[in-house]
Amino acid sequence: MASNKPAPEAPSRFQGDHGDYGTGYGVADYGYGTGLDADRTGEFTTDFRSDAGDGEAERGWSEWNPTEETVRPVRGRHRVAKQRTGLARSSTVLGVGVIAAVGAGGMATAQGKPPVSISVPDAITNNLPDAKSLPGVGALFSDGSQTDGADQGETAPLTTAGITTAEAEQGTTDAGEALRARILQQAEQQQDAAAAEAKAAEEKAAAEKAAAEAKKQQDAAEAKVAAEKKKAEEEAKKKAEALRLAKLAASYSLPTFSYTITSTYGQAGSMWASGHHTGLDFAAPTGTPIKAVHSGTIKSAGLAGSYGYRTVLELDDGTEIWFCHQSSIGVSVGQKVTTGETIGRVGATGNVTGPHLHLEVHTPDGSGVDPMAWFHSKGLNP
Template identity: 75%
Template sequence: MASNKPAPAPETPFQSDFFGEEVAERAWEEWNPTEDSVRPVRGRHRVMKQRGGLARSSTVLGVGVIAAVGAGGMASAQDKPPVSISLPDLPDSIADKLPDAKSLPGVGSFMSDDSDAQSGNVNASPLTTMTLAADDGADADAETGVGGAGEALRARILQQAEQQQADADAEAKSAAEKAAAEKAAAEATQQQTAAEAKAEAAKRKAEEAAKAKAEEERLANLAKSFALPTSAYTITSTFGEAGSMWSSGYHTGLDFAAPTGTPVKAVHGGTVKSAGWSGSYGYRTVLELDDGTEVWYCHQSSMSVSAGQKVTTGETIGRVGATGNVTGPHLHLEVHTPGGSGIDPMAWLQGKGLTV
């Protein structure tokens, strides 16, 4: 418990209080107040009972609150341990002149009537704490408002970005599907074209095969009705060869070299147009076919038919010889069209299905 030592006595019998009034000098002695010895202050200056080490005096309470607020708030003061303060009672003349504690700024809320003090209904929340709580609530509200607007904007931007991405994906997918469809169509067209070309080629091939077969059949039938002019022969000169031994400057027929006396046959059925001597051709027989084609048999050693006679395919009409302008026994065969032009006898015979 703290004690107050008496101050040294002044030389004057009176001393002034802090209001400037002279009061009689009191003899000061050591005072140790207790709860029973402390006389409650009467009058209108009543304060709460001491709780947690706080002084009852309204003056001390007001000064303490003002000091705490000026120093930065009650929050920092709450962290410090309570300090016991003991002051002597003031005279009634001085106490009556003190200002009402409830009228002090920031102190009135701490004051109460006896009923409140007795019931313990005291608002013990520090001013600074309440202020901070209110400030925190306002900041939270402001932060919530700002944060909510920011989140809404952010969600909106993300939604737009997602929509744009979805549109881009849909467009890319559509383009890919379109490209795939076009590619499939192109491949189908190409396959169809290839199939058509293959079918056309197969058709042409089949047609050609059919035509070749028909031609083969025709030649086979012709071969049955045509025959080679002689047998056991050797081809010594062909149509169109150039040389001085021929009066025209080139060979006009096909030479079958064979021994003298080898039979000469009619290549096809027809009518003997002429049979006799013909200068450089020697003995010559001209056989006219039904289509007007003439076949000349030259250099024969003998003839067995006469003009106007009908002959059939393969019938003997003479013998191989060496008459006329020759160098050895052979059959000189010429073929003339109905107009009189000479043609290649080998090609003509092959065209009739004969192998020369």
């Protein structure tokens, strides 16, 4: 690399004559031979001084760019070219050596030297306090008055470290006592904080319990009010239904009187062709009047096979009421009748075992329903 090759020595005005500088620097310190100096001198003389005069000698010190052609390869040890400032470098090395030697000698003999006295100006000495008057320090000086020193050492602490400004203002001088007081105060504060926290927890629990109890009472009151309201509504509904049925009962009527219910709707038996009873039987003596259960129109009246003499009353809503087994019919087809009007008489015509009124109820679509339930819906209880 280029850094391993020494740069050619610049032309020097001291080169050649080796006065005080040449002889002491180039050869003695670095071990360069006379031949190297001569070679170097010849190279620089040819390169820099061939055409330069005395006045242009200083301008020949321009930037030198080394190349492989201008730098001679060096083998073995790295050589350091002699510089024109050899005196300065030698002086520097010599100075460092002297300092090192003096320092080592001084360190070796420092312990054997007597202490050096330091003088302080009187202006400072006169203003310094007496050492014996310092708290905790006077006892260290013995001048024969041991009692005073002992008292002062006992009453005044050696140091005020650990004492706060507030404690010092309160007159506290013992750091240990101050620390003990602070620890006790901190313990009391922690106990007070724990007591306050426990009290707050108790108050919170009591408040929550009171709120829960109040909510429970409120819920109970609301439930009671709701139950009473529901009961009142049910009672009002019952009253309204009773009133409605009462009005219906005024417009509806039972078909006969002095009767006995002998057969009900859906009752099974071999006496009926369908295998079960399709109406409600009111047993009464022959000739007992039969009344219209509601106002309507006579749809049919006459003999109807096993039903005997039958009258069909059609109500305003299309419902049909069949009155069967009559001994006689007192109305004709198309006749308008009103509630409670006599339309025939109880008899034993048709397929019967005795005098009775067989009554059936048919909805507008022709389906048969239970006459007992139908009478109940109209406010009547056969």
